[in-house]
Amino acid sequence: MALVGAIDQGTQSSRFMVFDNRGRVVASHQNEHTQIYEQPGYCEHDPIEILNSVELCISEVAKKLDTKGLAISDLKAIGITNQRETTVVWDKNTGKPLHNAIVWLDQRTMSTVDDLLATDSNKDRFRPICGLPLNTYFSAVKMKWLMDNVPQVKDGIHNGSAVFGTIDSWLIWNLTGGANGGVHVTDVTNASRTMLLNLHTGQWDTDMCNVFGVPKESLPTVRSSAEVYGTISNGPLSNIAIAGCLGDQQAACVGQVCFEQGQAKNTYGTGCFMLMNTGTEVVQSTHGLLTTICYQLGKDQPITYAVEGSVAIAGAAVSWLKNQMGLINSAEELEPLAASVEDTGDLYFVPALTGLFAPRWRSDARGVMVGISQYTTKAHFARAVLESISLSTREVIDAIKKDAHLNLSSLKADGGMSNNNLFLQIQSDILGCDVVRPHVVETTALGAAFAAGLAVGVWSSLDELKQTAEVDRVFSPAMTEEQRVQKYSRWHQAVERSLNWVQ
Secondary structure, X not given: OOEEEEEEEOOOEEEXXXXXXXXXXXXXXXXXXXXXXXXXXXXXXXXXHHHHHHHHHHHHHHHHHHHOOOOHHHOOOEEEEEOOOOEEEEEOOOOOEOOOEEOOOOOOOHHHHHHHHHOOOOOOOOHHHHOOOOOOOOHHHHHHHHHHHOHHHHHHHHHOOEEEEEHHHHHHHXXXXXXXXXXXXXXXXXXXXXXXXXXXXXXXXXXXXXXXXOOHHHOOEEEXXXXXXXXXXXXXXXXXXXXXXXXXXXXXHHHOOOOOOOOEEEEEOOOEEEEEEEEOOOOOOOOOOEEEEXXXXXXXXXXXXXXXXXXXXXXXXXXXXXXXXXXXXXXHHHHHHHHOOOOOOOOEEEOOEOEEOOOOOEOOOOOEEEOOOOOOOHHHHHHHHHHHHHHHHHHHHHHHHHHHOOOOOEEEEEOHHHHOHHHHHHHHHHHOOEEEEEOOOOHHHHHHHHHHHHHHOOOOOHHHHHOOOOEEEEEOOOOOHHHHHHHHHHHHHHHHOOOOOOO
């Protein structure tokens, strides 16, 4: 039995998983890490804590494998998948971070974006090169903020000691030796989320680097998503190859075996991310979506592209209900609480806690709960949160249909929230199509394992990977078209009330 491992470093936790050659989970361990909110709109992670959490997960999985009579040293390779856009800067000589990681949903760079728009108000002017609008979301804006506002970063960039990377780069560099010979690389999918990559060449773009003032030599080397980058220098995985790397949403696409043009998946994690495979041609969105790289599964393979709709708040809204509002004590309480009422009582929640992402891209929006009355209970709040994520997804799918000129007959769903049966039923009702949940819902880790396994020969082809796909359950719509239209219309009314809040 061939085994492949995967590091899944997410926004709220780290995980290490081991899969067999059928794509089944053999062992897993997860560890949450700290969310640092220094002020409204800010969100940071401690890079050292993230590295330690990954190493802890690896050690715990080694123990679990031992109880099964398996050795972690027998893994053929590991892959890495990660929260995208989150930006780390560190000293390559000492290995020490020069600042906390700035997380993808952090909003501190609004003034940086405004400064860049002051000379040209067209936020889409870079789309032909990088596929992305000018927005706080992407790594290059965070890099510029760090250089402009953190003296040690500015000095480090000036003297050549500071290097940038997304979380994948930080982990690979440390695991392969760090300051003692660590490999500074990223893959095309993570690079395509920075605004610095030319989608057509798959390499850093000189003009884009100049726009943001980022020296190319401070950036990692761009590689494919499935090749050997280096070997792990110490610990339980010593001498095992790191052979796969994908941003989390692209990894989920691979894990869901979305290898055909027109296939789509939606991952319900901290945020909610819809990707549709558009093949080997770049499809530029005209309806507020992102054009991104889906995968390149081998250095001699062509790049496959996707259009993506990103919703900033999904599982994060559940965490907000639990941690900030105190309406539930655990995520598991949400489903029975929401199911205790038949509907929301005409209550609508807009989850713009950090602004609105696709397809509106409104940093000035903030969350609103519309329609509160004396009738409203916390159960209605809970159900309204689930509906808000489903309605946000519907808005993204409508945009994808317009851009790709394709209808969606079913949607592949994964991520932590896809374990909630009520939520997936609501999603099916809102969309008016089947929602399909796979047997393994944590498909981000599976996709990274698939990429690593392809690179070292555990799997020989995409067709072989397709044979591992197993469906757990299909949810079919039970709502009438009239109800669906009315609810979607009311949702749009609520969204309008969330706009123009941040001055």
